[in-house]
Structure formats: C-alpha cells, structure tokens
Amino acid sequence: MTAVPPTELTTEQDDLASEFDLSDPKFITDPKAGERWLGGPQPVCRGKFADGSDIWVVTGYHDVKTVLGEPTLRSSPPGDSHRESMLSRGIPEDIVDMFDATLLTMDGEDHMRVRRLVTRALSARRMLALTPAVERVAAHLLDGLADRAEPDLIADYAHPLAIIVICELLGVDEEYREQWREWSETLAQALRPNPEQFAPAVRGMARVTRQLIAARRAEPRDDLISELVQIHEEDSDRLTDDELTALAMVLVQAGHETVRNLVALGAFTLLQHPDQLELLRKDSSLGSRAAAELVRRTAPVKHTFRRFVTEPLEIGGVQVQPGEAIQVVLAAANRDPEVFEEPERLDITREQNAHLGFGRGAHYCLGASLALIEGEVALTALFHRFPDLALAVDPQEIEPRFLLPMQCLPVRLFPESEMR
Template structure:
C-alpha cells in the first residue's frame, strides 16, 4: 500500500492532492492512470471529480464498506449544486427535475419508497426464472456470429444480449432498441459529456420513455413498465410522473451497460488467463462462482457516484465534513489484501469473495442478480460454442481504460467439432 496521505486530517483543504483526478484526460486515454487506482487500496486522501471539485477518495475495503453503508452520507449534494451540475453537463432545463428523481440521486424514505416498487420484480428468484429466455437470446446471437469472419463481441454479442434482455423484461419494443442503444452510448460518458450529443440523447430518451409509458397506459402487458404504470395510476403518491419516467430510463440504462461491460471484460480477461479459461470450460459447476470472481477482478463498475456528508463522519482516519464529498473506488477495494487472499490473481474457484462490485447498502445494485445470470449464460454459451476463440488484435490495442469502457473486442472464431 502506498501511504500518500496523512491519517490525522480533519478537513479536505488540509489534504495534499493525489493522483486520483477524474478531470485529467489520462483517465480516459492512459490505461496506466486507472491501473494506479484499481490495483489496490490506499489511505483515504484527496482527489478531484470530473468537474474539478475536490473530493475525498476511499479505496480500502473496510473504508469503502463504511461509506456505502453510512446513512449520513447522501447521494444528492447540498443546496442547488446538483441542479447546477446537471445543467452544466447538458441536461435540458425542462427535464432537470425529472433527472433529479432517479434512484441514483434519492436517499432515505423517498429512495426506499421507489426502490420497493421494483425490488420484487427484480428478485433473485424471478431473475433465475429468466435463464431459459436469456439462453435462447445468447444462442440466437451466436448463430449470427458464426457467419462473420471477424466479429466484434461487444457490438455483435455483449451489447445486443444485454439490451435485448433488459428491454424485453421492461417491455421496450424492438423498434426502439437501436435508437436507445445509440443514446445509451452517449449517456454512458456522463462524466465527460459532449454537450452537443448529450442534451439530444437525454431529451430523446425521456421522450421515448414517455411514449412507451403512454402505450402501456392504453394497453397494459405482462412487463415491468406495465406494473409500474399500474402502481402510478392507483396511487400517484407512491410514484410521481417524473419518478415513473426516470425509473424506467435508469432501469434500461443501468440494466444493460453493466452487463455489457461484464461480458466484454470477462471474455477479455479469460483470454489473458488460458489456464483459468480451461478450468471454466471444463467444469460447468463453477460458472456462478467464476462470474462472481470476474466481477471482483475486472470491476465492470469502477467506482460509485459521490456521497455527500450531512454531518461529520470519520472514514479511514479522516473526518469528512458536512458538504464535502467522498467517492469510493470499488475496483481497488476488491483487490485489498486485507480482505482477499492473493487479490491480484484471477481465481475462478475463490471461496471467500465478498466483493463490492455491485455496491452495498441502500444503493446496492437492483439488477445484480440479473447481471450475474446474464454473465454466466453469455460466457458459458460463447466458450462452449467457440472453445478456441482468440483475440484478433493485440490486447494492448483494446485494453479498457478507467473512465472508458472497452469499445471493441474483435475475435477469430473456431466452432466446436461438428459445426464447421
């Protein structure tokens, strides 16, 4: 562990600056910049958010656990700064209030009220029941892959599988999905948005979501959006107009982006660890455990949103003062040697694996069960169908960056015997 920050600090202003600077373009362009903060924990110290403001940064496992479970740390900043931040990122003023009504920015009673409406629909048991349908989608996409000389496993497999599954579950019609995918790619760059692209994407996604909701109001179906519409119509106090639209948008956006990254990073990482890949393909019984280890090791979600202190709170030997922000690096916490044995090693049969890849506490990822099932199905089906799959480019060309998900994953395919 590199001890770059004193442990007896009481204010953010007292702390020396660290290398964790999300406003630095290196976090997008230089793989080494991110690796310095995902390779393991450091003491809590001062960093910089993408907008240039100072933040505390927590990377050690126990510090991250405390931040994620601390009720006095809130998602929404004090005063009007959150609204101003959204406007500065290109969110149109007329829909800012709607974007301020998402689960990601809610806390306390409001957060639990909205969260409870979808928790049952996304329960582990209900997600497990989707496995046959997810498997059919995966095999259909693999059929299409077989005819391509050099397919891109992100564009041709990981992304369509993730978007198809979440859209079918929610009830987003097929003719919306390609447009939604394009907008989602733009919104995924929320920390470094292009205002000319970001505002139209946000507005278009909100408009399309309202269209889908109106269609379900007129003609309900057996899908999650129809369930939410029914709740809204029966009791608008449980779910307001803005909350309904924002919730549907967040579920689609978050429900496919994390899965896309998990599948892409999983394939990339397994190909870099041939002995582990051999173990994965030869022993189907380890699939669930293996995917959990891939979440820990590859960190499809590198960090969480900032949390803001409402009263002084001690984290890792420093005091986060009211109004100050702290950000946790999940990727580093999941490689903490105080919690994990040989944390830098990929071990698909790891027994002790209380990873924080999906967060913890009140904001624990609602779609964690679905993501794990999709990852298990997607990776198992892919390597069963193409056991000798290989990268078509040098790994350094496509290696993931800290703030930029893998953009492409070109491969050469070799089908199993009997399918040539």
C-alpha cells in the first residue's frame, strides 16, 4: 500500500470527537446521537470508543466499503489493549479469554480456518430449508397475539421468534430457550456491560453450550451443533472445543439480536410509512425487497466492531497510522446520497440496493441470508394476519434510539371500534 503524507485535521474534525464519544453515557441515550452519526459533515472523523480510547469514525459509503474490504486491518488491537480494554470495564479475565476465541476477534489464518468450516455448515441449502420452520414459529406466535388486544410486538413476537429460530437451528433444547433469551439480552449490552450481570450470563451460556456439544457428540441430531461437532471430529483443520463453544455462543447472540432488531424496527418503520405498508399488504412478493430495504433504512446492526490499522492507510483523505482504530457506521453508509437515490425515503420496491447492512469482506455476516428470511416471513405474516394493526401509543413515546435497541412496541391488533 502506498503511503501518503499525513492529512492535517480540520478544527471541525477535531471538534467532532466529542460528537462521537461512545464512552459518554449521554451519547448512548441521546435521541439526536444517531442524526450526528448519520449526517456528519465529514466522512472520517475523530471519536472515542467505550473505553475512552481514540477511534476514527467512518461514515461515507465508499470509505466504509474500503475499510470492510481492507485485508491489512485486524480485529485484534496491537499488544494486549483488547484485553486491557475489557478488563478496564470490569469484565473478568476468564470472560475475556472466551471472547478472544470468537470469529469476531480472530484474524488471518485462524479466522479463515474457522470461517471456512462454519460456512460449510451454514450452507444455502440449510438456510433455505429453515423457511418452513420460520413460518411455523411466526404462525404460532401470531396465534398467541390474537388473544391480546394490545400486545408488545418485541416481547411477544420479535424477541421470541428470533431466539426460537436460532435455537432450533443450533439444536438448543426447548428447556433452555428462555434462559438463552435472558442471557442474550444481557450480552446485547456488550458495548457498556454491567459486569455483575455480564459475567454470569457468559459463564452460563458457555456451560450449557459445552453440555450441548457433549450431548450431540454422543447422540447427533439434524442440527447445526451436530454438524459442527462432526466437522470438529473429521476435518484436519478442526475446531478446538473452545472455538466450538465460542462459535455457538456468537451465533446465538448475533442471530437473535439482529433478527429481533430487524423485525421490531421493520414493523415500527412500516407503520410510519402507510403507503409502503399498503404495497406489502397487497403484494407479498415484495417481501424480500422489503426486508432488504428495511435493513438499509433501519440498520438492525448500526456499526461494526473496531478494526485496527497495521499499515499506513488513507481513508477519506485522512492518513490513519498503524495501531490506530477505525469504526465504520453501517447505518450512515446505507444512507449515503452519493449511492442511494433519496436515501431517507423508505422504498420497498427499490431495485438498486447494494446496502452494507451485514458488512462486507472477510467479516460479512454468516447469518445474513437467514436474517433476511426471518425478516421477510415475520413482517409479511404479521401484517397479513392483522391488516388493521396500529401503534397503541404516540410514536414519539417509543422512538428508537440510534445506539440502543427498541425496548417495547405496543400495538393494537384491531380497530378501536372492535375493541369496545
């Protein structure tokens, strides 16, 4: 890579450091924070990570695409700063060691080895074969909603659908699913974890996962854990037990959280765009385009994990030096007006939609196809079953915060006249 002279930061770029401060609780809870991430005046700005360390925040589509595809970037920081960052936030050392064995923190040959084995198990055939299971789960949950006048679409639909489907894929027994759901909610706060809750959740999930692996080794079934165990036993590049445990935990967490957010944000957004919702109601064949457009517009995954520079790299006219960290904002990239026509407009018929909602390159989301299937099925079935569904509260009361998942989504299933 050709080095370029360092670019002097403008005063505006320096001032923006406080605008992108993940270590400031006010930034996490500020309802206007997302607007600054999505519409910052510079495609590359200074910022702060959750531990207070410096990061470069990248928001422009082409710059984000460059970062995601840059082979010299690493998920693990130089030295022990990754461990130090987690330990400084009160995460016990044994928990840090577990996270060091995941695809999210692996690089180079180890990452490619594990990813190749997982990709083999997460085949397109397996994902497509799950469609009837997703339809069955959605129908069952919708049957349960019909008995309630004003259910919470997150607690009663998006959340259980996401955890049930990912648990069915992996082969998590039904008796553990409610516990997995609670653990997943805790792990979703990884950016600002509460150590007293976070550590027991990780240890509990790891313990049950190891029990599950042992059970499937003794008695295989038609599930993903069994297939990964078989690969573990037969492949010369086999997964270690720690890698297999960490992998299962990451798949549950990522698969659950992304789908939960997509269904919740998708339903809320469609209710705010009745013209687009009417299109979907009239033509269910638009479901796949609608799911892709909702990924672009609502960003169930807002940003990636940090990546660390190993060689001098120019991004957006800024020279980033080895050892410095970069964080890309997928949500901002997907609203770049240079790439998307009328990016703020929700258009479920949009044909040109090369969104980056699931990342790109070596760390592209392995479960992207399943997430889209779940989003399409869940939302199409919801609005087909309840054509008069509407918000039960003023939208401003539950307006999503950019960096926090929606907490509740109360709705009315039937017209108010029928509820009296």
